[in-house]
Amino acid sequence: MKPSAPLGMAALTLLGALCVSACAKPSMAPSTNNPAPVWSAVVEDHLQIYAEQGLPEVRADDRDDFLEAMELAEGSDQMAGRFRSRLEDADPLLLTAALLAVVEDLTAESVDKTRAYAWLRARGDAAMLPRLTLRLKYEKDWLANVDLALALLKYGSGAGLDAIHNILSAQNSANQEAVDLARFRAMQALAFLPPSSAWQASDDFDRNWQRLLEVQAYWLKFRQLPDVEPVAASDAQRAELWRMMTRLRSQPLRPVDDARFVYTRLPNWVFEPLQQTIFDENRYVREHALQTLAWIGYPVGLWAQQQNANLAVTYGAALDSPDLRPRVMEAMGASGLSSMQDLLLPWLRTGNLEEITAAADALLRCADERVNAELTALLQSQTPLSPEARYSLRLLSAPAETMGAVVMPPGLDPSEAARRVQWWHERAQKP
Amino acid sequence: MHLKAVFSGAIAVTGLVVLVWVLKPPSHAEPLRLLSSNQCLECHAGVAAEWQQSHHQFAFENPEVRKLSNDFANQECIACHAPRPVLSFQPGERVLARQSERALGVDCLTCHAHPEGGVGTKNPSAKLDAPCRPRYSARMASVEHCAACHNQHKTVEQWRAAPAALQNNGCIDCHMPTNFRQGGRQGRNHAFPASHDLAALQSAVEMKVGRNAEGAWVSVYNHGAGHNFPTDERSRAADLQVRWAGADGSWGTWLAVHRFRDPYRDETDLVNTQLPAGATEQFILPLADGMENSDTQTAEVRLLYRTNPYMPDDEAQELVRLVLQS
Incomplete structure (x- = not known):
């Protein structure tokens, strides 16, 4: 029997090999060789760091006291003066927290809200910026919006200027008296725009209006105000910012949407915390932080250039996570930085349908002409492309003068096509 | 001896091949690379x-x-x-x-x-x-x-x-x-019958009408939906309406009885009036202008379902209509 042993061994080896081959799972997606990034408790750690900072919890009694004081402070007699002093001498953080609690209360009387906005504008602490920015989403009252915009402007945010713009552009309405009053207040508000060497506040509405447009455009591009020395965020502001980050974990979407609304409207000091947050241990926090950076778009790229921040390193590290990859690519493309294209191009060749689509969309927003040869080759190859990817690549590789003639692939939703055409047009603003 | 060994080896290999064949997952068709x-x-x-x-x-x-x-x-x-x-x-x-x-x-x-x-x-x-x-x-x-x-x-x-x-x-x-x-x-069924499907909607609720000491009434019982009626989007609304027959037999206009709906967040003057699963609610029918009591007149009651609260009556789905004789 001895000579049969090697044959038996060979047969067993063969059996093992065949079993391994037979039981192996079909691979459906390519993967990177790099290890997945390490996630950590980014949000929790920052909540600990800033635990003693930020706005305090407000008791109902405190809130009611301030409400009463605001009402009694409105007269011109001595007693009114005493209540004004009481409000002015109050702890700024406590006063701010109490007034925010009033304006955030859906059931509060509108007269109380109006007073609270006016006092926030006059005495609110900078820590109010995140929560006050959220009021832009929900506050419908025009007069309140004027105070809201000015309170934000005071701390370096132009997020409320749209409201001023809209009030001044409003058509006549059934409630003309209210419209006229709001317009009057909005016109007065223009005097608080940051002055420049070419503009000082005056009674010349046309010049003031032009300055509003300039400031709005600058704000949209850089997320900071022109002709103003940028002010670093205070610890109290950062505390409020990180507290709001916890909303990104939420399963119901409204808290998530609220936080994203705020982060897309805060000054550019929010970009760094958002980039830290893309490595948080919570999948939803990572996703939504990246999505927010993508929604902000080119201002992030411009900021990175100003700060010499290497976004390719930050995003490149996150790109090694398969779950997160399409969202990382979206943020990379939205930055508009052509330095991202070398990280994106390989995914056009080796990615799955989602990754190819994300890479194509991102390239449409950030790539320069160096990618053209590769795109043309890809479009002529048999690589399966989604309608979205195909359209993005066609737009990107088409000469500018023929852009209008780029054919929409079948199966592409018209709104998705429109989104990509808009990205193509926005390329003119690329950093 | 040598031949015997070869023969044994051959049997062993054949046996192993058969074993592998049995163990191997069937692969009659190549696996698809699922893309779309x-x-x-x-x-x-x-x-x-x-x-x-x-x-x-x-x-x-x-x-x-x-x-x-x-x-x-x-x-x-x-x-x-x-x-x-x-x-x-x-x-x-x-x-x-x-x-x-x-x-x-x-x-x-x-x-x-x-x-x-x-x-x-x-x-x-x-x-x-x-x-x-x-x-x-x-x-x-x-x-x-x-x-x-x-x-x-x-x-x-x-x-x-x-x-x-x-x-x-x-x-x-x-x-x-x-x-x-x-x-x-x-x-x-992958058509997922739900709020756009009349039969599915009708299977959720039961409506009854009657009279008691307080007047004519209508009740709605959510016996079929395992969730509130209506559910999902806050824009969904179900409206109970009544109309009364005049002395000449002609119908008056439809009057609102009750709306089942979860209001939008900023509709702070409204409360959630969805009908929970298993719950019944009864409402006294409002009288038309000039009517003194409901006993002497015939009423028609209907339940309309709207996919948005501003949808006109003629676009809403009528789930049920009952007549309450005088």
């Missing part, structure tokens, strides 16, 4: 035809959704209207938006794509060698699978709060009833 739900249509035309009729198929292009989401400028809405595969999330977790083929809405891969490859199925006897390589997943039939999207407006929470008898039905029992496709094959 369009690949599913070839083998599953019957299911696809049902899905084509569904609001899942319509999820991304539905003009009503476009209007409410500001044409998806509210991008957070995309997550449930063009989601990534649900099985790549933990049970019950909210889904996130996908990048590609959004026009397909809530498509085959949304519910079936398995993170380890192939597709998930709740059918334990599925043909494992099919090109899409089905694999059993208990989650496929679970409420948690649907919760990934359908709890955004609290429908699953409402179901969890429902009486035990109604909780015996999971989502698929009502929204994916068993049906028979061509060739007698049995399966679950």
Whole structure:
């Protein structure tokens, strides 16, 4: 029997090999060789760091006291003066927290809200910026919006200027008296725009209006105000910012949407915390932080250039996570930085349908002409492309003068096509 | 001896080959590299035809959704209207938006794509060698699978709060009833009958009318929905209306009796009036101008269902209409 042993061994080896081959799972997606990034408790750690900072919890009694004081402070007699002093001498953080609690209360009387906005504008602490920015989403009252915009402007945010713009552009309405009053207040508000060497506040509405447009455009591009020395965020502001980050974990979407609304409207000091947050241990926090950076778009790229921040390193590290990859690519493309294209191009060749689509969309927003040869080759190859990817690549590789003639692939939703055409047009603003 | 050894070896190898053949998973068809739900249509035309009729198929292009989401400028809405595969999330977790083929809405891969490859199925006897390589997943039939999207407006929470008898039905029992496709094959209906399906709506509630000492009344009993009526979007509304016959037999105008609806957040003057699962509510019918009591006149009562609260009566679905004789 001895000579049969090697044959038996060979047969067993063969059996093992065949079993391994037979039981192996079909691979459906390519993967990177790099290890997945390490996630950590980014949000929790920052909540600990800033635990003693930020706005305090407000008791109902405190809130009611301030409400009463605001009402009694409105007269011109001595007693009114005493209540004004009481409000002015109050702890700024406590006063701010109490007034925010009033304006955030859906059931509060509108007269109380109006007073609270006016006092926030006059005495609110900078820590109010995140929560006050959220009021832009929900506050419908025009007069309140004027105070809201000015309170934000005071701390370096132009997020409320749209409201001023809209009030001044409003058509006549059934409630003309209210419209006229709001317009009057909005016109007065223009005097608080940051002055420049070419503009000082005056009674010349046309010049003031032009300055509003300039400031709005600058704000949209850089997320900071022109002709103003940028002010670093205070610890109290950062505390409020990180507290709001916890909303990104939420399963119901409204808290998530609220936080994203705020982060897309805060000054550019929010970009760094958002980039830290893309490595948080919570999948939803990572996703939504990246999505927010993508929604902000080119201002992030411009900021990175100003700060010499290497976004390719930050995003490149996150790109090694398969779950997160399409969202990382979206943020990379939205930055508009052509330095991202070398990280994106390989995914056009080796990615799955989602990754190819994300890479194509991102390239449409950030790539320069160096990618053209590769795109043309890809479009002529048999690589399966989604309608979205195909359209993005066609737009990107088409000469500018023929852009209008780029054919929409079948199966592409018209709104998705429109989104990509808009990205193509926005390329003119690329950093 | 040498020949014997060779013979033994040959027998051993043959035996092993047979063993491998038996152990090897069937591979009659090459596994598909699943890229798109369009690949599913070839083998599953019957299911696809049902899905084509569904609001899942319509999820991304539905003009009503476009209007409410500001044409998806509210991008957070995309997550449930063009989601990534649900099985790549933990049970019950909210889904996130996908990048590609959004026009397909809530498509085959949304519910079936398995993170380890192939597709998930709740059918334990599925043909494992099919090109899409089905694999059993208990989650496929679970409420948690649907919760990934359908709890955004609290429908699953409402179901969890429902009486035990109604909780015996999971989502698929009502929204994916068993049906028979061509060739007698049995399966679950992928048209997902729900709020756009008159029969599904009608199976949720029972309406009765009558008179008591307080006057003529109407009652509505949510006996069929395992969740509130109406549920899901806050824009959904169901209205009870009454009209009275005049002395000449002609009908008066429809009068509002009650609206079942969860108001939008900023409608602070309204409260949630949805009808919970298993609950009955009764309302006294309002009289028309000039009427003194309801006993002497015939009334007609109807229940209208609207997919948005501003939808005119003639566009709403009439679920039931009853006559209360004088």
